[in-house]
Amino acid sequence: MYRYDEFDERFVRERVQQFRTQVERRLDGSLSDDEFKPLRLKNGLYLQLHAYMLRIAVPYGTLNGKQLRQLALIGERYDKGYGHFTTRQNLQFNWPQLKDVPDILDLLADVEMHCIQTSGNCIRNVTADQFAGIAKDEVEDPRPTAELLRQWSSLHPEFAWLPRKFKIAVTGAEHDRAAIKVHDIGLKVRRHPDTGATGYQVVVGGGLGRTPMIGKVIRDFLPKDELLAYLEAVMRVYNAEGRRDNKYKARVKILVHEIGTEEFVRRVEAEYAQLDGPTVNAPESEVARIARYFAPPAYEALPEDSAVLDAARRADPALDAFVAQNGFAHRQPGYLALTISLKPVGGVPGDMTSEQMRAFADIAERYSFDELRVTHAQNLVLPHVRKDDVPRVFEALKAAGLATANSGLVTDIIACPGMDYCALATARSIPIAQEIAKSFADERRQAEIGPLQIKISGCINACGHHHVGHIGILGLEKSGKENYQITLGGDATEAAALGERLGPGIDAEAVPGAIETIVGTYLKVRTDGEAFIDTVRRAGLDPFKASFDAYVAGEPA
């Protein structure tokens, strides 16, 4: 894991101290609300529907046990005993008080954490594949790149006031688990087809929100050591030409869309040609220094198969189902990665209590080299578990209420906070997720339905990624009531696609039935072994539209 150097440590401590005095000046009236707002936002502090909300950065989604324990402590001492993991791999506390926030930031700094770059028009916390360093389809661990970007962007004077927020995601794998095509910049580490050298495919101009767009490839292969200079050129073009006159048109996706990919590439390359690359790019020694922090842990040499696990799986169907559903193949023989679902049926997607955090920190320390990950699907990962240990880990997870075997299934729903917490919301999202999950609670049925991603947002901002859900649900307000639009066919992977509207918006009570109808149609139309998203692609929207229309009209299925 990355460890702060002296510079990082000093920087974070100074920011806490600065914020402490800013809060004091706000309270004694020397800062007005308008003056204070951008300062608190720079430290991840929002004012939400009921209270303040503090967003804590989890760079590239990697944490250790000590950090999770500290989050548990903060949740208990300064919040209401729970936190919420988000689609940007961050953690939000829903109830902190302004007067306590400087102390919270100090507690975070004690474990090398902070809230910087979690808000405002800057380069936000960089996200990455949750199976970084584990996946068999990986060319290179994306986290050293993400960390390099964090250091480069943190204090870069040119990026302190961008036209709008800017989000970067990195994957090092063939299969995209980081949704890089719906970020302002998406990076994919790849090998040059001829020379075998490592470099990046650079995707720009993706995004969700009010105007969703799939990113465009602007460089198919960028040599690895040219990364920072090239991205600096991208940022300069955006910074100079991004629309500052209209915040709804200020994201880089709009610029790319308005001038066209070709013209955007031309401007970036022109800017790049002017830059003195070697002074911007990180020296090789620094890249190597960062990479060393992400070196694999001290694995034991083990056989691929574990007789202990095999026997335990035969004896315990629940364990067997858990491993089958939540296990992820590890590149190291004898090890397994486990997805820990934060989506128990009827629970709040992404929420975790302080107690669970402590229990989970214990498990990660004991069984996973003191490492855990946060996924953009609002789940956690134990990255390196010895297969022999899996039965014991499963027991410990069960005791903590963390053994839900639904990773990637219909009840593993992404939901933003929505109207239950969010000041921008037009409708609730969490109760919708809960009701859908309840109607699909039967585990055998979930398994029969197979992989199906439902994603819900409580307003057009799309924090819940609804556009790229296989089934997307968007909560709006219609005539003073909550109303939900349903889309089909979205995809956040390398085959990225935006979902299409199925029909008219419906009431909250009608949503679970609508999802049942969609799933029912899928089960009827699918060919043997065909996953939901593939059926939608093959059969198109028509059969789904027909049954949805019938459902809305109140006709029996």
Place this chain on the structure above:
Amino acid sequence: MATDAKAGAKGKGPKLPVILSANRLLEGDVVYLTAGGWTLDPASARIASDAETAAVMEAEGAAAAAANLVVDPYLVPVEIDATGFPRATHFREAMRQTGPSIHPDIGKQAEYAH
């Protein structure tokens, strides 16, 4: 935040009766203006049934914001229910009066039973 409830303030004012809501600066809690100061309990909110009272309350809210006691004060249209409770007519504001719908154990709904 721009909401329907607030949008009315620009024109002829929101539909009466109204109460005045804000967030406390120091804690962030949702509070309501009373006859003397602010309350956490929505049942104790002062109710304006005429435009003059609403204007006076708005001015008090603005003064409290200027004095750094609260942030974002605004009028909230309500309906007085059978128990005399001023229930917000918009579901967003009703949510602020209760707390998250998914956590009946948390927020005003847990602290003040109405």
